Amino acid sequence: MSWGFLRDLLSGVNKYSTGIGRIWGAVVFMFRLLVYVVAAENIWKYEHDEFECSIKQPGCENVCFDHFFPVSHVRLWALQLIMVSTPSLLVVFHVAYRENREKHHNQKLYRNPREIDGGLLCTYIISLVLKTGFEIVFLVLFYKLYNGFKIPHLVKCDIRPCPSTVDCYISKPTEKMIFLYFLVATSCLCIILNISELSYLIFKYSIKCYLKRYMKKQQ
Amino acid sequence: MDWGALHTILGGVNKHSTSIGKIWLTVLFIFRIMILVVAAERVWGDEQDDFVCNTLQPGCKNVCYDHFFPISHIRLWALQLIFVSTPALLVAMHVAYRRHEKKRQFRKGDKKCEYKDIEEIRSQRFHIEGSLWWTYTSSIFFRLIFEAVFMYAFYYMYDGYQMPRLMKCSAWPCPNTVDCFVSRPTEKTVFTIFMIAVSSICILLNVAELCYLLTKFFLRRSKKAGNAKQQPNHENKEETKQNEMNELISDSCQNTVIGFTS
Numbered sequence: 001m002s003w004g005f006l007r008d009l010l011s012g013v014n015k016y017s018t019g020i021g022r023i024w025g026a027v028v029f030m031f032r033l034l035v036y037v038v039a040a041e042n043i044w045k046y047e048h049d050e051f052e053c054s055i056k057q058p059g060c061e062n063v064c065f066d067h068f069f070p071v072s073h074v075r076l077w078a079l080q081l082i083m084v085s086t087p088s089l090l091v092v093f094h095v096a097y098r099e100n101r102e103k104h105h106n107q108k109l110y111r112n113p114r115e116i117d118g119g120l121l122c123t124y125i126i127s128l129v130l131k132t133g134f135e136i137v138f139l140v141l142f143y144k145l146y147n148g149f150k151i152p153h154l155v156k157c158d159i160r161p162c163p164s165t166v167d168c169y170i171s172k173p174t175e176k177m178i179f180l181y182f183l184v185a186t187s188c189l190c191i192i193l194n195i196s197e198l199s200y201l202i203f204k205y206s207i208k209c210y211l212k213r214y215m216k217k218q219q
Numbered sequence: 220m221d222w223g224a225l226h227t228i229l230g231g232v233n234k235h236s237t238s239i240g241k242i243w244l245t246v247l248f249i250f251r252i253m254i255l256v257v258a259a260e261r262v263w264g265d266e267q268d269d270f271v272c273n274t275l276q277p278g279c280k281n282v283c284y285d286h287f288f289p290i291s292h293i294r295l296w297a298l299q300l301i302f303v304s305t306p307a308l309l310v311a312m313h314v315a316y317r318r319h320e321k322k323r324q325f326r327k328g329d330k331k332c333e334y335k336d337i338e339e340i341r342s343q344r345f346h347i348e349g350s351l352w353w354t355y356t357s358s359i360f361f362r363l364i365f366e367a368v369f370m371y372a373f374y375y376m377y378d379g380y381q382m383p384r385l386m387k388c389s390a391w392p393c394p395n396t397v398d399c400f401v402s403r404p405t406e407k408t409v410f411t412i413f414m415i416a417v418s419s420i421c422i423l424l425n426v427a428e429l430c431y432l433l434t435k436f437f438l439r440r441s442k443k444a445g446n447a448k449q450q451p452n453h454e455n456k457e458e459t460k461q462n463e464m465n466e467l468i469s470d471s472c473q474n475t476v477i478g479f480t481s
Contacts, residue, residue, distance in 0.1 A: 007224050019316070026308050029224075030301060037221060038297045050267060054277040054392070153282060167392065169278035171267060174289040 003037055006085055013088040016095055016114055016124075020197040024190060028085065031186045036077060040179050043172060044074040050171030057161055064157035064168045070145065073176065077183055080138040084190070087127035087134070094123040121205060125198065132194040135187050142184075149184055151177045222252050225304055232307045235314055235345055236355075239428040243421060247304070250417045255296055259410050262403055263293045269402030276394055283388035283399045289376065292407070296414060299369040303421070306358035306365075313354040314345055347432070348439075356432055363425050366418055373415070380415055382407040 010025050010033075017025065047069070053061045098113035098120070111117075116124050142149065151173040158165040170176075226248060233244055266288070272280045321343075347355050374380065382404040389396040401407070 004224075019312075022312065022315075026312075030305055030308070034225065034301055035298070038301075039294045043291075043294065046267070050281065052277050052281055153285065154278070167278060169281040169392075171281050172285055172288075172291075174285050175291060175294065178290055179294075 003033060006033060006081065009085060009088065009092075013092060016091050016116070018116070018197060018200065020193055020200060024193045024197070027186065027189060027193065028081070032081060032183070032190075035179075035182065035186075036074075036081065040074055040077060040183075043175055043179060044072060047072065047171060051168065052171075053157065053162070053166050053168040055162060055166045057163060057166075060157070060162040060166060061168070063159050064155070064162065064166070067157065067159055068155050068168070068170075073142075073146070073180060076138065076142060076145075080134070080187070083134040083138070084131055087130035090123050090127045090130075091120070094120050116201070117205075121201065125201060128194050128198045128201075132191055132198075135191050135194070139184065139187055142180075149177070149180050151180065222256060225252075225301075228311065229304060229307055232311045232314075235310065235347070235351075237347065237428060237431060239424055239431060243424040243428065246417065246421055246424065247300070251296075251414065251421075252300060254410075254413070254417075255293070255300070259296065259414070260293060262406050262410055263291060265402060266291065270399065271402075272388065272393070272397050272399040274393060274397045276392055276397075279388070279390075279393040279397060280399070282390045283386070283393065283397070286388065286390050287386050287399070292373075292377075292411060295369065295373060295376075299365070299418075302365045302369070303362050306361040309358045309361075310351070310355050313351055317345060317351070318343075352432065352436065356429065359425050359429050359432070363422060363429070366422050366425070370415065370418055380408070380411050382411065 007029065010029055014022055014025050048065055051061060051065045053064055055061075095114055098110055102109050102113060151170060153170060153173050155168050155170065156165050157168050229244060229247075233241055236244065267284055270280060270284050272283055274280075345351055382401060384401060384404045386399045386401065387396050388399050
């Protein structure tokens, strides 16, 4: 049970997505999941061991690390990836429900159970809204927890049992910052893709509805 | 979940590539990704632990390491490989879109559609012509740009491709100019030069593929112009198809594309 599950989920969801949805899936897979697994995890691997304070007082390093990094960047990143991919499951479940219903009643209830119309359109739009919401929530969380997206070289800590204000040095701050910016950029790209897909769907189905009504009036 | 997933995706694109494209993909997987995973990651594995500075001042090592290695070689290579593989997805998406259109035509019962069933559409191999030619050529162009950008970034960040044994550091809180020693500098230099050499080979392969595609495009155009002059009303579709099939070297492996192109 590892990231392979998320990769399979993204592949499965792809079947029921629009074109923009597939681009979103590709971006999440290539630029977020893959970068996380092959690069980011390794950068933050020894963050606690390499966090060094200018003092020998036992416990001071632990307390300072805990104060400045309540939740590690890499854990937040992983949570974000999971939360952002999960709303797509709603669409998968709805399609499975439709197909089950058809099987149960043994007749064709829908023109195409996988086509995005009616109830499935609502589910799809809800999943898009949730995805965008989660992205924004996590970006705000990152910003609030770490006072922006910068990682300083040095933090000053004076929490007990540190006897005075000590200097604590963070390992690889530049590399971490580069990858953090990369995370923020890809999140923003995904938000833009989600909003475009939402607008596209709403526009397409409004036009469809309007045309239907127009044809009815004509008749 | 690792590079294997990338292999699955790119393997599907392989079916629709030219022979040079297939060689490029093989070089990418064997000489770059595999070397990165089985060798380079071990060499750079202990890079910060074994980076030693000639001082006991706490924090000096961290600051000096961060100053000399803003982004580790390994991470730069991983990013380079991801960016260089991404344009192939454009081709995969275009192929998927074409398949989707053909399936739609087939379902509508279009008489123009020459396929007998959906399975044939799914396993069909598209020739690189028309709009697919433009997508394929753009993907090669982007690959070239990404390779060149990363090679330049490497050169710029590390002042060349050699790893020095000793670095002199005077960043605060180091008390004065201290000597810092890099772990395994020779081995790292060897691998850096190897990866740069393979990148250059990939750039050459991409340039060769681009030239091949352009030559094919102009030859086809001149053939069409020649045919149009001689027999303006006669459309010999069968002959042109046969010629193109003879030109393209067919691939025997039947890699199915999972996920992004289904």
